[in-house]
Amino acid sequence: MDADDFPTPDADVTSIEPEALKGRIDDGESVTLLDVRMASEYEEWHIDDESVESINIPYFEFLDEEVDDDVLEQIPDDRELVVLCAKGGASEYVAGTLLERDYDAIHLEDGMNGWARLYDAVEVTNYDGAGTLLQYQRPSSGCLGYIVYDDGEAAVIDPLRAFTDRYLDDADELGVDLKYALDTHIHADHISGVRDLDAEGVEGVIPAAAVDRGVTYADELTTAADGDEFQVGDATIETVATPGHTTGMTSYLVDDSLLATGDGLFIESVARPDLEEGDEGAPDAARMLYDSLQERVLTLPDETLIGGAHFSDAAEPAADGTYTAPIGDLVEEMDALTLPKDEFVDEILADMPPRPANYIDIIETNLGQQTADNEEAFTLELGPNNCAASQESMAGD
DSSP: OOGGGSOOOSSOOOEEOHHHHHHHHHTTOOEEEEEOSOHHHHHHOOOOOTTEEEEEOOGGGGOSSSOOHHHHTTSOSSSOEEEEOSSSHHHHHHHHHHHTTTOOEEEETTHHHHHHTOOEEEEOTTOOSSSEEEEEEETTTTEEEEEEEETTEEEEESOBGGGHHHHHHHHHHHTOEEEEEEOSSOOSSSOBSHHHHHHTTOEEEEEGGGGGGTOSOGGGSEEEOTTOEEEETTEEEEEEEOOSSSTTOEEEEETTTEEEEETSBOSSOBBOSOTTTHHHHHHHHHHHHHHHIIIIITTSOTTOEEEESBOOTTOOOOTTSSSEEEHHHHHHHBGGGGSOHHHHHHHHHSSOOOOOTTHHHHHHHHHTSSOOOHHHHHHHTOSOOOOBSOSSOOBTO
Protein backbone atom coordinates (compact mmCIF):
# COMPACT_ATOMS: atom_id res chain seq x y z
CA MET A 1 0.00 0.00 0.00
CA ASP A 2 1.39 3.42 -0.98
CA ALA A 3 1.48 6.23 1.57
CA ASP A 4 -1.10 8.15 -0.45
CA ASP A 5 -3.52 5.23 -0.21
CA PHE A 6 -3.96 5.42 3.56
CA PRO A 7 -7.26 6.98 4.63
CA THR A 8 -7.18 10.16 6.67
CA PRO A 9 -7.69 9.15 10.31
CA ASP A 10 -10.73 10.44 12.17
CA ALA A 11 -8.55 11.63 15.02
CA ASP A 12 -6.72 14.93 14.74
CA VAL A 13 -3.11 13.78 14.42
CA THR A 14 -0.31 16.17 15.37
CA SER A 15 2.91 15.96 13.38
CA ILE A 16 6.47 16.74 14.36
CA GLU A 17 9.02 17.96 11.83
CA PRO A 18 12.31 16.06 11.49
CA GLU A 19 14.30 19.08 12.70
CA ALA A 20 12.24 19.25 15.89
CA LEU A 21 12.62 15.53 16.54
CA LYS A 22 16.38 15.74 16.06
CA GLY A 23 16.47 18.69 18.45
CA ARG A 24 14.79 16.60 21.14
CA ILE A 25 17.21 13.74 20.61
CA ASP A 26 20.26 16.05 20.60
CA ASP A 27 19.05 17.55 23.88
CA GLY A 28 19.04 14.07 25.42
CA GLU A 29 15.28 13.98 25.82
CA SER A 30 13.82 10.48 26.13
CA VAL A 31 11.97 9.69 22.91
CA THR A 32 9.90 6.61 22.11
CA LEU A 33 9.62 5.83 18.41
CA LEU A 34 7.12 3.46 16.85
CA ASP A 35 8.55 2.61 13.42
CA VAL A 36 5.82 1.06 11.25
CA ARG A 37 7.94 0.18 8.23
CA MET A 38 8.51 -3.43 7.27
CA ALA A 39 11.02 -5.29 9.44
CA SER A 40 13.59 -5.53 6.61
CA GLU A 41 13.54 -1.75 6.10
CA TYR A 42 13.79 -1.14 9.81
CA GLU A 43 16.72 -3.52 10.26
CA GLU A 44 18.59 -1.89 7.39
CA TRP A 45 18.42 1.57 8.95
CA HIS A 46 16.47 3.37 11.64
CA ILE A 47 16.85 6.25 14.05
CA ASP A 48 19.08 5.20 16.91
CA ASP A 49 20.45 7.05 19.93
CA GLU A 50 21.08 6.47 23.62
CA SER A 51 17.97 8.47 24.52
CA VAL A 52 15.75 6.72 21.93
CA GLU A 53 13.59 3.66 22.50
CA SER A 54 12.66 2.28 19.10
CA ILE A 55 9.86 -0.23 18.52
CA ASN A 56 9.17 -1.82 15.15
CA ILE A 57 5.62 -3.00 14.38
CA PRO A 58 4.71 -3.00 10.65
CA TYR A 59 1.76 -0.82 9.64
CA PHE A 60 -0.31 -3.74 8.36
CA GLU A 61 -0.85 -4.84 11.95
CA PHE A 62 -3.07 -1.78 12.35
CA LEU A 63 -5.20 -2.15 9.21
CA ASP A 64 -7.93 -4.30 10.72
CA GLU A 65 -10.73 -2.53 12.55
CA GLU A 66 -9.86 -4.58 15.63
CA VAL A 67 -6.15 -4.41 16.33
CA ASP A 68 -4.89 -7.55 18.07
CA ASP A 69 -4.28 -7.19 21.78
CA ASP A 70 -0.84 -8.75 21.47
CA VAL A 71 0.12 -5.91 19.11
CA LEU A 72 -1.15 -3.22 21.47
CA GLU A 73 0.62 -4.84 24.41
CA GLN A 74 3.96 -4.08 22.71
CA ILE A 75 3.20 -0.34 22.71
CA PRO A 76 3.78 1.77 25.86
CA ASP A 77 0.70 3.71 26.98
CA ASP A 78 2.41 5.87 29.59
CA ARG A 79 4.32 8.25 27.33
CA GLU A 80 4.20 10.08 24.03
CA LEU A 81 4.84 7.96 20.94
CA VAL A 82 6.38 9.33 17.76
CA VAL A 83 5.11 7.15 14.92
CA LEU A 84 7.15 7.09 11.73
CA CYS A 85 7.22 5.33 8.38
CA ALA A 86 8.93 5.89 5.04
CA LYS A 87 7.04 8.94 3.77
CA GLY A 88 4.51 9.92 6.44
CA GLY A 89 1.26 8.38 5.20
CA ALA A 90 1.25 5.11 7.13
CA SER A 91 2.51 6.79 10.29
CA GLU A 92 -0.30 9.35 10.29
CA TYR A 93 -2.84 6.56 9.89
CA VAL A 94 -1.32 4.45 12.68
CA ALA A 95 -1.00 7.46 15.00
CA GLY A 96 -4.70 8.18 14.43
CA THR A 97 -5.57 4.57 15.18
CA LEU A 98 -3.64 4.78 18.45
CA LEU A 99 -5.20 8.11 19.42
CA GLU A 100 -8.62 6.50 19.05
CA ARG A 101 -7.46 3.95 21.63
CA ASP A 102 -6.30 6.66 24.06
CA TYR A 103 -2.60 6.43 23.31
CA ASP A 104 -0.58 9.67 23.20
CA ALA A 105 0.70 9.57 19.61
CA ILE A 106 2.06 12.00 17.06
CA HIS A 107 3.72 11.23 13.73
CA LEU A 108 6.94 12.23 12.00
CA GLU A 109 6.23 14.51 9.06
CA ASP A 110 7.55 13.06 5.78
CA GLY A 111 8.85 9.99 7.64
CA MET A 112 12.35 8.69 7.06
CA ASN A 113 12.50 10.59 3.76
CA GLY A 114 12.17 13.79 5.76
CA TRP A 115 14.80 12.55 8.21
CA ALA A 116 17.14 11.93 5.26
CA ARG A 117 16.82 15.59 4.22
CA LEU A 118 18.30 16.85 7.49
CA TYR A 119 21.72 18.42 6.94
CA ASP A 120 23.54 20.35 9.66
CA ALA A 121 26.54 22.64 9.40
CA VAL A 122 28.76 22.69 12.51
CA GLU A 123 31.89 24.80 12.91
CA VAL A 124 35.15 22.95 13.52
CA THR A 125 36.39 25.14 16.33
CA ASN A 126 39.75 23.35 16.67
CA TYR A 127 40.61 24.22 13.07
CA ASP A 128 43.48 26.71 13.20
CA GLY A 129 44.11 27.34 9.51
CA ALA A 130 43.12 30.42 7.56
CA GLY A 131 39.43 31.23 7.40
CA THR A 132 36.59 29.18 8.87
CA LEU A 133 35.84 25.48 8.45
CA LEU A 134 32.38 23.93 8.82
CA GLN A 135 31.50 20.24 8.83
CA TYR A 136 28.26 19.22 7.12
CA GLN A 137 26.51 16.32 8.86
CA ARG A 138 23.71 14.14 7.47
CA PRO A 139 22.40 12.17 10.47
CA SER A 140 20.33 9.71 8.42
CA SER A 141 23.34 8.20 6.65
CA GLY A 142 26.32 9.53 8.57
CA CYS A 143 27.63 11.40 5.51
CA LEU A 144 30.05 14.24 6.26
CA GLY A 145 31.26 17.10 4.07
CA TYR A 146 33.26 20.29 4.62
CA ILE A 147 33.18 23.91 3.55
CA VAL A 148 36.14 26.20 4.14
CA TYR A 149 35.81 29.90 3.44
CA ASP A 150 38.14 32.88 3.67
CA ASP A 151 38.42 36.34 2.15
CA GLY A 152 35.32 36.02 -0.02
CA GLU A 153 36.05 32.53 -1.38
CA ALA A 154 34.96 29.03 -0.41
CA ALA A 155 35.41 25.37 -1.31
CA VAL A 156 33.23 22.39 -0.45
CA ILE A 157 34.65 18.88 -0.04
CA ASP A 158 32.54 15.77 -0.68
CA PRO A 159 29.28 17.55 -1.56
CA LEU A 160 26.05 15.55 -1.91
CA ARG A 161 23.89 16.02 -4.98
CA ALA A 162 20.74 16.14 -2.83
CA PHE A 163 22.04 19.34 -1.20
CA THR A 164 23.39 21.21 -4.23
CA ASP A 165 21.14 24.19 -3.56
CA ARG A 166 22.10 24.19 0.10
CA TYR A 167 25.79 24.77 -0.67
CA LEU A 168 24.97 27.63 -3.03
CA ASP A 169 22.56 29.17 -0.54
CA ASP A 170 25.10 28.84 2.29
CA ALA A 171 27.76 30.55 0.17
CA ASP A 172 25.34 33.40 -0.59
CA GLU A 173 24.46 33.74 3.09
CA LEU A 174 28.14 33.82 4.04
CA GLY A 175 28.83 36.38 1.32
CA VAL A 176 31.45 34.23 -0.41
CA ASP A 177 32.02 32.86 -3.89
CA LEU A 178 31.88 29.05 -3.94
CA LYS A 179 35.02 28.49 -5.98
CA TYR A 180 35.66 24.72 -5.81
CA ALA A 181 33.72 21.50 -5.24
CA LEU A 182 36.12 18.62 -4.56
CA ASP A 183 35.46 14.89 -4.31
CA THR A 184 37.78 12.60 -2.39
CA HIS A 185 36.86 9.51 -4.42
CA ILE A 186 34.11 7.73 -6.35
CA HIS A 187 31.56 7.31 -3.58
CA ALA A 188 29.60 4.09 -3.09
CA ASP A 189 26.89 5.29 -0.71
CA HIS A 190 25.62 8.61 -2.07
CA ILE A 191 25.40 10.53 -5.32
CA SER A 192 28.12 13.16 -5.61
CA GLY A 193 27.18 16.81 -6.05
CA VAL A 194 30.39 17.82 -7.83
CA ARG A 195 28.96 17.71 -11.36
CA ASP A 196 25.78 19.55 -10.40
CA LEU A 197 27.79 22.28 -8.70
CA ASP A 198 30.10 22.48 -11.69
CA ALA A 199 27.04 23.07 -13.86
CA GLU A 200 26.23 26.02 -11.57
CA GLY A 201 29.60 27.66 -12.22
CA VAL A 202 31.61 26.07 -9.39
CA GLU A 203 34.88 24.43 -10.49
CA GLY A 204 34.35 20.69 -10.02
CA VAL A 205 37.38 18.65 -8.97
CA ILE A 206 37.83 14.88 -8.93
CA PRO A 207 40.96 12.83 -8.17
CA ALA A 208 43.07 12.14 -11.24
CA ALA A 209 43.73 8.67 -9.82
CA ALA A 210 40.01 7.86 -9.98
CA VAL A 211 39.61 8.52 -13.70
CA ASP A 212 40.83 5.07 -14.75
CA ARG A 213 37.86 3.47 -12.97
CA GLY A 214 35.78 4.55 -15.94
CA VAL A 215 34.79 8.15 -15.24
CA THR A 216 32.94 9.32 -18.35
CA TYR A 217 33.03 13.08 -17.66
CA ALA A 218 36.66 13.60 -16.61
CA ASP A 219 37.32 16.02 -19.50
CA GLU A 220 34.57 18.31 -18.19
CA LEU A 221 36.09 18.77 -14.73
CA THR A 222 39.43 19.55 -13.12
CA THR A 223 41.45 16.52 -12.01
CA ALA A 224 43.60 16.71 -8.87
CA ALA A 225 46.91 14.86 -8.70
CA ASP A 226 49.01 14.24 -5.61
CA GLY A 227 50.56 17.52 -4.47
CA ASP A 228 48.20 19.80 -6.38
CA GLU A 229 46.97 22.82 -4.44
CA PHE A 230 43.79 24.88 -4.50
CA GLN A 231 43.68 28.35 -3.01
CA VAL A 232 40.67 29.67 -1.09
CA GLY A 233 41.50 33.14 0.18
CA ASP A 234 44.59 32.57 2.31
CA ALA A 235 43.72 28.90 2.91
CA THR A 236 45.55 26.27 0.87
CA ILE A 237 43.97 22.90 0.12
CA GLU A 238 46.64 20.32 -0.72
CA THR A 239 45.88 17.08 -2.57
CA VAL A 240 47.24 13.99 -0.77
CA ALA A 241 46.99 10.60 -2.51
CA THR A 242 45.77 7.99 -0.01
CA PRO A 243 44.68 4.90 -2.01
CA GLY A 244 43.26 1.88 -0.23
CA HIS A 245 39.53 2.24 0.23
CA THR A 246 39.61 2.76 -3.54
CA THR A 247 42.56 3.04 -5.91
CA GLY A 248 41.68 6.71 -6.47
CA MET A 249 41.09 7.59 -2.80
CA THR A 250 42.40 11.11 -2.22
CA SER A 251 42.57 13.25 0.90
CA TYR A 252 42.67 17.04 1.08
CA LEU A 253 44.81 18.80 3.66
CA VAL A 254 43.04 22.04 4.53
CA ASP A 255 45.65 24.67 5.37
CA ASP A 256 47.82 22.21 7.31
CA SER A 257 45.12 21.88 9.98
CA LEU A 258 42.53 19.27 8.95
CA LEU A 259 42.94 16.30 6.64
CA ALA A 260 39.66 15.51 4.93
CA THR A 261 40.25 11.79 4.49
CA GLY A 262 37.13 10.77 2.60
CA ASP A 263 36.68 7.10 3.43
CA GLY A 264 40.34 6.41 4.22
CA LEU A 265 40.27 6.98 7.96
CA PHE A 266 37.41 7.79 10.31
CA ILE A 267 37.56 8.87 13.93
CA GLU A 268 36.22 5.46 15.00
CA SER A 269 37.50 3.09 12.30
CA VAL A 270 39.47 2.65 9.12
CA ALA A 271 38.11 2.14 5.62
CA ARG A 272 36.77 -1.09 4.24
CA PRO A 273 38.83 -2.23 1.22
CA ASP A 274 36.33 -4.30 -0.80
CA LEU A 275 34.02 -1.87 -2.60
CA GLU A 276 36.09 -1.51 -5.78
CA GLU A 277 37.47 -5.00 -6.48
CA GLY A 278 35.25 -7.08 -4.18
CA ASP A 279 36.42 -9.77 -1.80
CA GLU A 280 39.11 -11.00 -4.19
CA GLY A 281 40.84 -7.63 -4.38
CA ALA A 282 40.29 -6.66 -0.75
CA PRO A 283 43.62 -7.99 0.65
CA ASP A 284 45.71 -6.01 -1.85
CA ALA A 285 43.57 -2.92 -1.22
CA ALA A 286 44.03 -3.37 2.53
CA ARG A 287 47.80 -3.46 2.10
CA MET A 288 47.58 -0.31 -0.02
CA LEU A 289 45.48 1.34 2.70
CA TYR A 290 48.08 0.41 5.32
CA ASP A 291 50.83 2.09 3.29
CA SER A 292 48.72 5.21 2.79
CA LEU A 293 47.96 5.50 6.48
CA GLN A 294 51.51 4.88 7.62
CA GLU A 295 53.30 6.94 4.96
CA ARG A 296 50.88 9.78 4.14
CA VAL A 297 48.50 10.25 7.07
CA LEU A 298 50.24 9.26 10.30
CA THR A 299 53.38 11.17 9.32
CA LEU A 300 51.48 14.44 9.71
CA PRO A 301 51.82 16.35 13.01
CA ASP A 302 49.88 14.82 15.91
CA GLU A 303 47.67 17.90 16.23
CA THR A 304 46.42 17.62 12.64
CA LEU A 305 42.69 16.97 12.71
CA ILE A 306 41.21 14.00 10.91
CA GLY A 307 37.79 14.48 9.35
CA GLY A 308 36.30 11.60 7.38
CA ALA A 309 33.43 11.54 4.91
CA HIS A 310 31.27 9.49 7.30
CA PHE A 311 30.53 8.74 10.91
CA SER A 312 28.79 5.72 12.41
CA ASP A 313 26.64 5.21 15.49
CA ALA A 314 29.85 4.13 17.24
CA ALA A 315 31.52 7.52 16.70
CA GLU A 316 31.78 10.01 19.57
CA PRO A 317 31.74 13.66 18.48
CA ALA A 318 34.32 16.13 19.73
CA ALA A 319 33.44 18.87 22.21
CA ASP A 320 32.48 21.19 19.33
CA GLY A 321 29.96 18.65 18.01
CA THR A 322 32.02 17.69 14.97
CA TYR A 323 33.25 14.24 14.07
CA THR A 324 36.91 15.20 14.05
CA ALA A 325 39.90 14.15 16.15
CA PRO A 326 43.65 14.85 16.25
CA ILE A 327 45.85 12.22 14.63
CA GLY A 328 47.78 11.75 17.86
CA ASP A 329 44.59 10.84 19.73
CA LEU A 330 43.58 8.31 17.09
CA VAL A 331 46.98 6.60 17.20
CA GLU A 332 46.64 6.27 20.99
CA GLU A 333 43.07 4.97 20.85
CA MET A 334 42.97 2.81 17.72
CA ASP A 335 45.21 -0.26 17.92
CA ALA A 336 44.76 -0.96 14.20
CA LEU A 337 46.92 2.08 13.43
CA THR A 338 49.93 0.61 15.22
CA LEU A 339 49.70 -2.99 13.99
CA PRO A 340 52.24 -4.56 11.60
CA LYS A 341 50.94 -4.72 8.03
CA ASP A 342 49.88 -8.38 8.00
CA GLU A 343 48.02 -8.05 11.30
CA PHE A 344 46.38 -4.84 10.08
CA VAL A 345 45.11 -6.60 6.95
CA ASP A 346 43.76 -9.52 8.97
CA GLU A 347 42.06 -7.12 11.39
CA ILE A 348 40.14 -5.11 8.83
CA LEU A 349 39.15 -8.11 6.72
CA ALA A 350 37.86 -10.04 9.71
CA ASP A 351 34.39 -8.62 10.19
CA MET A 352 33.33 -6.20 7.49
CA PRO A 353 29.69 -5.07 7.54
CA PRO A 354 27.22 -5.55 4.66
CA ARG A 355 28.00 -3.45 1.63
CA PRO A 356 26.05 -0.19 1.26
CA ALA A 357 22.57 -0.47 -0.21
CA ASN A 358 22.47 -0.01 -4.01
CA TYR A 359 26.22 0.57 -4.02
CA ILE A 360 26.76 -0.71 -7.57
CA ASP A 361 24.11 1.62 -9.00
CA ILE A 362 25.51 4.49 -6.94
CA ILE A 363 29.08 3.86 -8.13
CA GLU A 364 27.97 3.64 -11.77
CA THR A 365 25.98 6.85 -11.40
CA ASN A 366 28.99 8.61 -9.87
CA LEU A 367 31.16 7.31 -12.72
CA GLY A 368 28.65 8.73 -15.21
CA GLN A 369 27.93 5.27 -16.62
CA GLN A 370 24.23 5.51 -15.79
CA THR A 371 21.85 8.32 -14.99
CA ALA A 372 19.34 8.98 -12.25
CA ASP A 373 16.99 11.91 -11.84
CA ASN A 374 16.91 13.75 -8.52
CA GLU A 375 14.21 11.57 -6.98
CA GLU A 376 15.86 8.34 -8.15
CA ALA A 377 19.22 9.53 -6.84
CA PHE A 378 17.72 10.41 -3.45
CA THR A 379 16.05 7.00 -3.20
CA LEU A 380 19.24 5.14 -4.16
CA GLU A 381 21.21 6.58 -1.27
CA LEU A 382 18.66 6.05 1.50
CA GLY A 383 20.08 3.88 4.27
CA PRO A 384 23.36 3.47 6.18
CA ASN A 385 26.75 4.15 4.58
CA ASN A 386 28.70 1.06 5.77
CA CYS A 387 32.00 2.37 4.37
CA ALA A 388 34.04 1.55 7.47
CA ALA A 389 35.78 -1.77 8.05
CA SER A 390 33.79 -2.34 11.24
CA GLN A 391 30.34 -1.39 12.50
CA GLU A 392 31.81 -1.22 16.00
CA SER A 393 34.27 1.45 17.07
CA MET A 394 37.93 0.49 16.61
CA ALA A 395 38.94 3.37 18.87
CA GLY A 396 39.71 2.42 22.45
CA ASP A 397 40.14 -1.26 21.50
